[in-house]
Amino acid sequence: MGVTTELNMRKGVKVVLNPPQKLFDSFQNWISNTERWNYRHAEYKLWCTAFEKFWLYMAVDESTEDVISVVSLALQRDSDGKKLFSIGNYYCVPEWRGKGISNKLFVQVMKHVGDENCTLFGAVEMSALYATRFNFSLMNEFWHNFADINMKDIVIPAMPKGFTCKKIEENDWEKLHEYDETICDLDRRKYMKTNLSLNGxxxxxxxxxTGKIVGFGAVKMAYAQELIMAPLYAENLDAAVALMSSILVSVPGLRAFESLITIYPDANNDVPRLLSLISNDRFESHKAYRHQYTQELMRFPQHKIFGTDEVSHSPC
Incomplete structure (x- = not known):
């Protein structure tokens, strides 16, 4: 952690780079209550350690040590070594909005980006602003939907014939990474192994x-008693159903959670079918985010993406 003087903030506001967990937890409380962004407790540590570089800028009220605004930036590379920056967690506490603090944080992370390619998930109400003010003008033609299932409606589907699901063991990682590389052309082996092995x-x-891996996925036990289906990658609907059947039955205290959510590309028409199966057709879904880029649009096999890993720093 360090206090940065690079930004010309108003009197009484300091900016901290990569703050301690206690301040991140305070931020988590804000975003859960106002935006319903929920993470696992160890998510922040994952970002700090699993990416090539990671910055989380946090504006803090000097008199109270209360969080005011946050933005984060991560650096990854594709298989050719080309850089991809990603921006996430762009947030301001409601009472501090409109004072220019968040904009200064955003400008600061864009200084790290320079002329390199950068991506973010633009929320519906913010998408046009990102495109015009910060040049995130390259966008997918489709949106990502936010889906929500009340846990009282959860149904564990039968395992489809012809599929076997298993825990990920040490000798499985190489093949899992090879499969992941058919989904995403980023060097994220360290990130994905840590992500899928994280507590919660x-x-x-x-x-x-035939013994071939045809998908993998996870359910994350997050803040506010929420389960998040993320990621969920599969070759087809039956493989995705098999994954959710195996995962849901293995979640400790499944019925004690409040909800199961996922964010998915609406270009994949099989996702609503999966959600219907695991909710007895009782799920809600709405348009929420669009992937936006500054230099080069990255494309992914959306028909294999049933649950996006997360919307802070994962492009799929």
């Missing part, structure tokens, strides 16, 4: 009758 996570891979 139930992860599985699915194998077909």
């Amino acid at each position: 996570t139930v992860s599985r891979l699915v194998i077909n009758e």
Whole structure:
């Protein structure tokens, strides 16, 4: 942690780079109550350690040590070594909005980006602003939907024939990474292994009758008694159903949670079918985010993405 003097903030406001967990927890409380952004307790540590570089700028009220505004930036590279920056957690406490503090934080992270490619998930109400003010003008033609299931409606589906699901063991990681590389052309082996092994996570891979990996996924036990289906990658609907059947039955205290959510590309028409199966057709969904880029649009096999890993620093 360090207090940065690079930003010309108003009197009484300091900016902290990579603050301690206690301040992040305070931020988590704000975003849960006002935006319903919920993370696992160890998510912040994951970002700090699993990416090539990671910055989290936090504006803090000097007199109270209360969080005012936050923005984060991560650096990853593709298989050719080309840089991809990602911006997440762009947030301001309601009473501090409109004072220019968040904008200064955003400008600061864009200084790290320079002329490199950068991406973010633009919320519906913010998408046009990101495109015009910060040049995130390259966008997917589709949106990502936010889906919500009340846990009282959760149904554990039958395992489809021809599929086997298993816990991820040490000798499975190489093949899992190889499968992940058919989804995402980023060097994220360290990130994905840490992500799927993190406390508060139930992860599985699915194998077909020939012994080939045809998907993997996880459910994360997050803040505010929420489960998050993220990521969920599969070759087809049956493989995705197999994963959710195996994962849901393995979540400790499943019925004690309040809800299960996921964020998914509405280009994948099989996702609503999966959600119907695991909710007895009782789920809510609405348009929420769009992926936006500054230099080059990245494309992914959306028909294999049933649950996006997360909307802070994962492009799929």
